[in-house]
Amino acid sequence: MDVFKARKSLVTSIIAIIISFSILIGSTFAWFTDSASSGINKIQSGNLDVGLVYTNSYNGTPEEVHENTKIFMDINGDPILWEPGAFASGRFKVSNDGSLALKYELSIIQANATATPSGKTLADALTVYALTRNKLTGTDDVMGDANLEALQIDSAVPEYDPQNMPVFKDGLTLKGYLLPSEAITYEIGIFWEPTENDNEYNIPGGLSIDFAVALVATQVSYENDGDGSFYDENANFPALPVIPTADEWDGTADTSWYNDSDTTFSLGTSEQLAGFAKLVDEGNTFEGKTIELACDLDLYAEDANGEAICFDPIGSYRHDKAFKGTFDGKDKTISNLTQNTWALDNGYYYSDCGLGLFGAVEDAYICNLKVDGASISGESAICGIIAGVSSGETTYENITVTNSKGADYQYYSGGIVGWASGEQKFIGCNVDASNAIAAQWGDFDNSTGGVIGGCGGSAQILMKDCTVACRIDAYNDVTSSYQWYAYRRCGMLIGNTGKTKTVDGTTYADAPQLTCENVTVIYGEWADYTYCEFAGTSWPYVRVQAGVSNSAYSNPRYGHPTDANGNEVVDDNHVHNEGEDHHMSCVFDQLYGGGQGVYGMATHDGVTVIYNNPSKN
DSSP states (O other): OOHHHHHHHHHHHHHHHHHHHHHHTTSOOOOOOOOOOOOOOOOOOOOOOEEEEEEETTTOOOEEOOTTOOOSOOTTSOOOOOOTTOEEEEEEEEEEOSSSOEEEEEEEEEEOOOOOTTSOOHHHHEEEEEEEHHHHHOOSOOOOOGGGGGGOOOOOOOOOOTTSOOBGGGOEEEEEEEOTTOEEEEEEEEEEOOOTTGGGGOOTTOOOOEEEEEEEEEEOTTSOBTTBSOTTTTOOOOOOOOOOOOEEOOSOOOOTTOOSSOSEEEEOSHHHHHHHHHHHHTTOOOTTOEEEESSOEEOOOBOTTSOBOOOOOBSBTTTTBOBOSEEEEEEEEEEOOEEEHHHHHSSOOTTOOEESSEEEEESOEEEEEEEESOEEEEESOEEESSEEEEESEEEEEEEEEESOEEEEESSEEESSEEEEOSEEEEESOEEOTTOEEEEGGGOTTOEEESSEEEEOTTOEEEEESOEEOOEEEEOOSEESOIIIIITTTEESSEEEOSEEEEETTEEEEEOTTEEEESEEEEEOGGGEEEEEEOSSSSSSEEEOSOOSSSOTTOOTTTOOOBOTTSOBOOSSOOOOOTTOOOEEEEEOOOSEEOSTTOBOBOOOTTEEEEEOSGGGO
16 A cells, blocks of 8 residues: 555545534434444353262161261171171262263272281281172163273273182272263172181281272363363372371370360370370369360280279279260270289279279260270279269160170179169170170179170160170189179179079079160180089089180189199199099070179070070070
8 A cells, every 4th residue: 555645545534524523513313323232241160079879788768978987897787797608788879970071990908908917907807899780780880981982091800700800908999980970880799718827817816907088089180171181181180098097095195185165076196095084083073075086096005014004094083083075085985905903003902993995974875986905903993894884864876895805803894884873874785706705704793795794783874786696704713613703793784683483492583674676696615614523622623724814724713623633723734633523614694793602694675696506596
């Protein structure tokens, strides 16, 4: 274009505008208008939301998985005591509850396995498998979509192969992807396939292992942006959760966590639990307050000489210092509680102490707690794995005791409570076959019970949805007769009820203060005690089976018996005197006992009894 012409045209346009403006002066304005715009577009983020629901394969109700979800239970919803041939399975539904496509990994992880002397763990014995449920049942749980086939994501849909199941220690990870609103259900099972070498896992106290099912998810390349769908192809999974180990105790007490204004306290260290005991012993009842556990706690600690340090009971029966609040274990485990009267008091307590995690509780609520590996013993002390003395209106709910020993000389010993008075409730409590509750050394005044050692006659006791299978290990030495001496104050539920009744001239223990609903009592082989007869003893029969307090054939009070050759009997290699009966069978079959001259009771309303001992089958 010619530069001069361009400038001329511009001048002409300016003049035209001026003329037009002068014409409009003094006139009414009128505008022509027009517009064009896009529709309103909301900018919205997608959300990633993966869900996991668990159902017990036997009789479970679907439950959203959270930290405390109990998985791989038995048909009754109880933990499985694993042995060769044992099996458990559950259904895990992975769902995409968000608006973005996702990829996931569903994994079984394990940790904290205890080992045999040769280094074997349960992880070496167990195998694990998984199937998609739609493969099993033809349900409409479909994984993936045709639009995603090009992405070539590894969608693990395993087929059941009994010859090629992964061992538990190697874990199992299931991978896949889901569009919004899609879901898939996996059937995951754990199995102990019997072998000829399984007996090496049969060690005192048993073996344990912690495991969890963990689900992680992240974005998958599916939704398009301006450049396509692959902008999130390198999205990474978050780290798998770590199964925590129990916090170990260093033998000290920490009270710095406490203040007067708060009503709920979460304890995350064993030192804080010891500090809790210190505060209660100093007179803080915690009435109206709640103590919660944030993690598992290991209470085993050693002194400079390598000896176990005793954990002071929370509260004191001796000094009338009782815990009166709420203790919520949050389904955590307190392990390796160690107590004995001689170390705690540098001597004997003589009837005025309560041993256990709690020494004394009153009007309290204790729930959602597992105690494992407790070792409690005393002389003339009241002993309970959870509480020595329990009074007022106190409830124990969802309590499990495993691998523990409670033994007392000349007083009360119980799997949960030593002595109970007032209104006591035991709901969903389990004292399994891994425990031994003992009347130590064979004193006639012991009262030994799987739940309660002894109770007042005016007590009101409810046991509901409880299972008791512990070994009642009383009178480990010698005896002269069964009911009146060996087990006269022993019972799978209560050692001594303090009540009797007379039927046809015979006196039996009675328990009008006890109400049971859906309580199961299980006797094991231990209930068939065997005694040998020897001449050189103060009592005619000596126990064959080893007990909690001493070895077979031994008795701290009377020493060892003498065989026909005059040798002390310390094992099965002995000779009987001529004319001796050799063996006497002594079968334990009591839910609660009485006193001297009082026979125990084998039945009670609301109690189902299961016999796993040969003499009863």
